[in-house]
Amino acid sequence: MYKAFLIKYGEIGLKGNNRHLFEDALVSSVARALKKTDGDFVVTKENGRIYATAREEFDYDEVVGILQKVFGIVWICPVIQIEDNGVEDLSNKLVEYIDAAYKEKNFTFKVDARRARKNFPLNSMEINGEMGHVLLEAFPGLKVDVHNPDVLISIEIRKQINIYSKEIPGPGGMPSGVSGSAMLLLSGGIDSPVAGYMISKRGVRIHATYFHAPPYTSERAKQKVVDLAKTVSEYAGPISLNVIDFTAIQLEIYKSCPHDELTIIMRRIMMRIAEAIAKKNGCMGLVTGESIGQVASQTMHGLYCTNAVCEMPVYRPLIGFDKQEIIDVAQRIGTYETSIQPFEDCCTIFVAKHPVTKPKLDIIERDEKKLPDNIEDMINEAIETAEVIVCE
Ligand code: ATP
Ligand code: MG
Numbered sequence: 001m002y003k004a005f006l007i008k009y010g011e012i013g014l015k016g017n018n019r020h021l022f023e024d025a026l027v028s029s030v031a032r033a034l035k036k037t038d039g040d041f042v043v044t045k046e047n048g049r050i051y052a053t054a055r056e057e058f059d060y061d062e063v064v065g066i067l068q069k070v071f072g073i074v075w076i077c078p079v080i081q082i083e084d085n086g087v088e089d090l091s092n093k094l095v096e097y098i099d100a101a102y103k104e105k106n107f108t109f110k111v112d113a114r115r116a117r118k119n120f121p122l123n124s125m126e127i128n129g130e131m132g133h134v135l136l137e138a139f140p141g142l143k144v145d146v147h148n149p150d151v152l153i154s155i156e157i158r159k160q161i162n163i164y165s166k167e168i169p170g171p172g173g174m175p176s177g178v179s180g181s182a183m184l185l186l187s188g189g190i191d192s193p194v195a196g197y198m199i200s201k202r203g204v205r206i207h208a209t210y211f212h213a214p215p216y217t218s219e220r221a222k223q224k225v226v227d228l229a230k231t232v233s234e235y236a237g238p239i240s241l242n243v244i245d246f247t248a249i250q251l252e253i254y255k256s257c258p259h260d261e262l263t264i265i266m267r268r269i270m271m272r273i274a275e276a277i278a279k280k281n282g283c284m285g286l287v288t289g290e291s292i293g294q295v296a297s298q299t300m301h302g303l304y305c306t307n308a309v310c311e312m313p314v315y316r317p318l319i320g321f322d323k324q325e326i327i328d329v330a331q332r333i334g335t336y337e338t339s340i341q342p343f344e345d346c347c348t349i350f351v352a353k354h355p356v357t358k359p360k361l362d363i364i365e366r367d368e369k370k371l372p373d374n375i376e377d378m379i380n381e382a383i384e385t386a387e388v389i390v391c392e
Contacts, residue, residue, distance in 0.1 A: 073170030108145035174203030183278035191289030198317035200236035229391035
């Protein structure tokens with residue numbers, strides 16, 4: 001029955017002169033997301049509103065599901081749009097709408113009319129009264145409740161007339177790309193996909209880097225990361241995933257450095273490589289799935305040592321989350337099932353039995369000097385030979 005959706009946004013309305021940039025970004029995100037559907041949608045903005053109007057038949061549940069993943073959307077309202085053919089026509093269309101939209105006609109309601117065009121013969125109050133009356137006559141099971149109605153029926157008299165009464169929550173946040181871009185260190189674990197989701201919710205476009213260690217890590221492990229990037233991209237938009245062949249570097253660290261420092265030294269080199277690729281892509285920061293105290297390398301001391309190699313800000317959206325809180329988000333956004341597939345990632349193979357929990361930066365820096373002289377060449381080669389996979 002619906003051919004269009006009225007899309008309401010919140011926060012982005014507040015941005016003063018930048019408002020149109022935010023709106024345009026949201027229009028693009030909505031249009032891009034809806035390309036995946038059959039509806040052949042036209043997305044337009046009009047007086048602080050965004051409309052997505054279908055020119056073809058579409059699957060309602062699929063479209064709503066897709067819109068619920070577009071950051072920046074606060075409410076999704078399936079809307080009936082009619083031409084202004086006078087009060088009687090509006091009454092008829094309203095009755096038809098309620099008849100089709102609600103199986104059980106035994107709810108309380110309130111009509112909330114807004115007249116943005118003053119040449120309509122009734123003012124807002126009069127529309128409320130008249131349409132309330134029409135509905136009570138048509139459906140004897142309905143009751144008016146102006147304070148706490150089950151159904152709020154909005155009628156907006158604009159160029160056309162909008163009728164809607166359902167508001168489906170969107171994900172909130174800000175539209176993709178309005179806040180610049182960042183490089184996500186994406187592993188196959190539970191945390192980093194959630195971190196990517198969280199930062200992109202704030203309008204940050206994400207790129208990703210994954211460190212792969214074949215043959216110690218399998219193709220399946222890499223595929224898992226690609227799958228995770230695809231799931232995150234349903235919210236974040238296309239993600240270009242840089243796959244770094246990390247085996248040679250990792251073996252060198254394993255050979256040359258004290259084993260209790262492996263994770264910290266490995267993480268520092270990962271950060272350097274990710275930062276170099278981030279710079280090439282115009283990113284303004286790095287993003288990880290770290291959370292204080294979760295594992296040995298994520299103590300305050302560990303994070304201090306890792307952070308010390310980075311010039312860019314490192315964003316850690318999960319820093320204060322408990323594991324269960326992270327799992328809850330992962331389940332909600334659909335990454336959890338993929339994350340728990342049992343394929344080794346490169347860290348789990350090279351970890352020490354007893355990693356340092358309180359590494360000291362000067363000691364780590366001293367021990368890194370034990371790496372062979374050509375380690376810088378190896379790092380550059382890893383950067384230059386990155387495989388880029390566009391995940392969408
Ligand atoms: P995750 O679930 O995100 O893997 P984790 O709890 O397993 O997190 P660690 O393995 O200590 O934590 O990794 C900390 C962070 O370092 C990860 O959240 C991720 O951002 C980054 N990271 C770890 N391993 C890799 C990898 N192989 N490729 C890319 N980034 C990685
Ligand atoms: Mg991990």
